[in-house]
Amino acid sequence: MKSPLFRRLLLAFAAPVAAFVFAFVLSSIVLILSGYNPIDAYGEMITNALKLESMIDMLNETTPLYISGVAAAIGFRMNLFNIGVEGQYQLAAFAAAVIGAKVVLPDGLHMLFVMGVAMVVGGLYSGLAGLLKVTRGVNEVISTIMLNSVATLGIIAGLFKIFLEKKSGGAVGGGTTPLAETAWIPDLNGFVELFTREITKGRKLTGMLVVAVIVGVLYHLFINRSRLGFDVRATGMNPLAAKVGGVPSKQMVLLAMVLSGVVAGLVGMPDLLSRTHAYDQGFTKLRGFAGIAVALLGRNHPGGMVGAALLFAFLNTSSGILQITGTASSEIVTIMQGIILLAAVVAYQMVGQVKQREEVKLASEATVGATA
């Protein structure tokens, strides 16, 4: 028999590799059917990704995707489907932009204050869904979806006009009043340039990357090393057993929902603190749903989600080069993302079943051995 470590590694990587190969083959077929050369397209994507500037773009894209993935994963770990990351981060970014522009604070502190506002607003808004679940039995999937629309179509749309930037002469801008420079997060270009050449084309690596790393580490410590995290996982795996074991399930639901929303509040920060500095009409959307995909692909694992976020960011940032060089339609990347995601969840499920069957076999062998 092969060594157990080898088997474990094989089983852990079988699913993502199988999913990737399947998605690769299927995407190639789609490309060929559309009259493109898949080798050219993939080649162009990879050459482009190896440029320093593209890597900066990729990391800037990875940062919010990863944070969004962690936000979704906190809920998933206890079988709570927080589909509302989208609304939570939009509302949080809007509130942070409005409140952050109204206060005067010293450098650094101002930035932390803006992040704090976003986290509180995100947590409160997701907490609402949690409260509805524990007190009124409203399914969180439906309530968070509804709250998404209430936030974007209702609250933000209703308040947006009131808080538009007022320019001199009575004109209004296209977004909220920009944040003062004290609230901007410094970029990491200087740090990167220590190891590489000078970064050109005005690219700036967002300082939120550091925050994303901190979020990932804290998530790992919370879920895998803390008592509360153990309770969360236990409730997710077997709610009844956890309850019998003394875990207060209602508080757990509320806690997981609020934490998920707190992290979701940070999703809009890379844009707000290092790019737009204001909430405008074109403020990046759909990162909440992409985060769900990242969490599913990365299996809610702090490291796995890094890979998933990088993969999605790679695909997102290569869509432009495909269009420019005409090697393929840029829309192929969204299809690739969908195929990878669907293939991955099916593959994880199948590997999970193989694992379970083996465990059952081992357990039965062990018990037979013990009684014989």
Added chain:
Amino acid sequence: MNFAQFQKLPAYLRWPVLAFVGILVLSIVQFFTDQQLLTSTTTIQTALKWAMPILIAGLGGLFAERCGVVHIGLEGMMILGTWCGAWGALQFGSPWWGLVSGIVGGALGGLLHAIATVAFSVDHIVSGVAINILAPGTARYLSERVFTQMDGGSISQSPRVESLGDFTWPILAKGPDLLGKVERLDWFLISDLFGVLRGLLFQMTYLTAIGLALVPISAFLLNKTKFGLRLRIAGEKPLAGESLGINIYRQKFLGVIISGGLAGLAGSFIVLELAGLYRQNQTTGRGFIALAALIFGNWKARGVLTGAVLFGYPFGLSLRDLEGTATRSLLLVIAIALLAVVVWALSEKNKADAILAGAVAAGSLLFFFGTETAPKWLPGTMPYVLVLLVLVFASQRLRMPAAVGLPYRKGGS
């Protein structure tokens, strides 16, 4: 007669009474706020049209969830339906082909969901979310390949497509127009009743008629046929069904594919009857509202219809109500409905519900008196808030299929 006795009445007596009470409330509000739009023919007609996608997709959700598969991917399948609906209508030159191709497109999405959830036991919500991510990307890719080659098409929209057409009932709604005559007399309540009735009979599109007919057809299929019984047992007690020799996998596959087909039909309805072309993000979350209508309707066909009308009405009204005054008076309707909840909760000695409903009613009244015209965002938000309110007060008395969302393996392992 108290509420419990009323609930024991047969359905064909209960529903007209409820509809009558609804129209009565609307006419009272209309009387006091000096409005005519709430029950006018045009409003009802528009509202009915806007309720249809929610209704049809909701019935789709019904078929999936009654056989035990959670269907959060309705939205994605509606998107496939919108694209395929427009493509079929343009490719074969007839909106009827658009209808067929929309159904096929949605059903393919359903097949994908069935393969993932039934054959591979993937978590239903995970698969649904994945389909909701895949569908818009696919639609955009296909648009880029197909619609950009056509005159008037682009990556985000298709050229115009024709509608399936409509018909008006003679004598009652045109010609002598008996209903219209009474509506124009402007008598309290009576004119309102006739206005609503005329709204149903005036220029009803064929597709709306099909959508309405689907309600009794679905109810009959699910409740009175062998197929329906087998479908329901897959959603209630699959292992019991298996012991009777029913192929549960087959039932679930059929249920989810029918469900996808209906969602696709709902998508082509939006293209053919509401917009007249395919546009990106055209479904605007209606798949999710359909899911909420399904839950509101307690997983029953008639309930889905009520939910769809309730959630579609503010949309329809806002399209006719350009000044926003009629939408504002809806706030009063909501307050009255909530006060009814207060009375009912007090009669059940449920203080918490009464206080909560009272507080929301007070908020709604304050909003009503504090504004002259409804803000632009209100009608678009109202359905979502209504869904939340309904779930807040009704969640605990709803009963979902017993085995919904649970993985099923043959032999129960």
